[in-house]
Amino acid sequence: GAVVSQHPSWVICKSGTSVKIECRSLDFQATTMFWYRQFPKQSLMLMATSNEGSKATYEQGVEKDKFLINHASLTLSTLTVTSAHPEDSSFYICSARGQGRGAYGYTFGSGTRLTVV
Amino acid sequence: QKEVEQNSGPLSVPEGAIASLNCTYSDRGSQSFFWYRQYSGKSPELIMFIYSNGDKEDGRFTAQLNKASQYVSLLIRDSQPSDSATYLCAVNSRGGGGADGLTFGKGTHLIIQP
Numbered sequence: 001g002a003v004v005s006q007h008p009s010w011v012i013c014k015s016g017t018s019v020k021i022e023c024r025s026l027d028f029q030a031t032t033m034f035w036y037r038q039f040p041k042q043s044l045m046l047m048a049t050s051n052e053g054s055k056a057t058y059e060q061g062v063e064k065d066k067f068l069i070n071h072a073s074l075t076l077s078t079l080t081v082t083s084a085h086p087e088d089s090s091f092y093i094c095s096a097r098g099q100g101r102g103a104y105g106y107t108f109g110s111g112t113r114l115t116v117v
Numbered sequence: 118q119k120e121v122e123q124n125s126g127p128l129s130v131p132e133g134a135i136a137s138l139n140c141t142y143s144d145r146g147s148q149s150f151f152w153y154r155q156y157s158g159k160s161p162e163l164i165m166f167i168y169s170n171g172d173k174e175d176g177r178f179t180a181q182l183n184k185a186s187q188y189v190s191l192l193i194r195d196s197q198p199s200d201s202a203t204y205l206c207a208v209n210s211r212g213g214g215g216a217d218g219l220t221f222g223k224g225t226h227l228i229i230q231p
Contacts, residue, residue: 006160034218034219036218042223043205043221043223106151106209107163108160108163109160110159
């Protein structure tokens, strides 16, 4: 089945530093990647959608200069949280959708627990 | 704005009984409906999806969709303690060929009592 690998699974960083999260589709070509954020006791909130080779589309209220998304290839997308602050501490999850796939295209990565201290 | 509503629970069900989870959505144009299970600290796992009105069965799980009422449900038969988790309802408004991400409900916390 479709597998999406996400790294790191957890990271602790100091306030003001940047953190990069990687999301790779291992056995299919991910034409679209979605990035979600989940705060404790809350549901997943879509942050942005990226298509391979083009700029990401951000949801309302998500700062594009703070959350940099790169989708340079059909198997890799990265999310960089720049100048992280404690309020950015959250569970970040990527989801990949392959070309021509149906519902199974919404394959989720294992998530990254970010803690900013 | 698209909204997906779920009762947060907790919903407590005895082992072996049927667990019934409900979800309503606001966007009448929604076309694809998903149920995910999420264990604490983990990523969501797809249980099943449904596109058409009516019932769809997969093992112990049955999804039910009523587009006129904008309502989707998930039934879990013969509930097991391992089914204890948060169940997320998610909706996509562009169907199978669209590129929109999913809109999630806040989830229902299900507890199966041994």
